[in-house]
Amino acid sequence: NCETDFVARSETFRNFAHEVALQIAAQSPQYISEADIPESVLAHEAEIARKRALEEGKPEAVAERIVEGRLNKFKDEVCLLRQTYIRDEDTTIEKLLHQTIASTGENIVIRRFARWELGEGLTA
16 A cells, blocks of 8 residues: 555556565465464464474473574564565565665555465365
8 A cells, every 4th residue: 555646556566566466375474564463373373382392302491492483483474574575585575665665755555465265175
């Protein structure tokens, strides 16, 4: 979403929107940013990571660092803005967003997205 129609019609913005759509189709993010992840989801993922670390025989202090690392990896996978851009491993979608803001001079915000998957839930 941008503030003016002029920017919305620009090639730069249209290209950015297309690239974000490709990213969403390819990487299946569930949330826009980590602020959008419900606490219950983070708590569940932390508990899974903690159990796994303790089952591997890690001490409690080490297990907590492992939990933090696994939560960060989880956030990188499920948050659109934290995902690695599919066309450039050194760039995240958030960096791409900031580059587009800089080149257009317009505030751009990703407010929502929807993703459909054909055949989802079907078994052969």
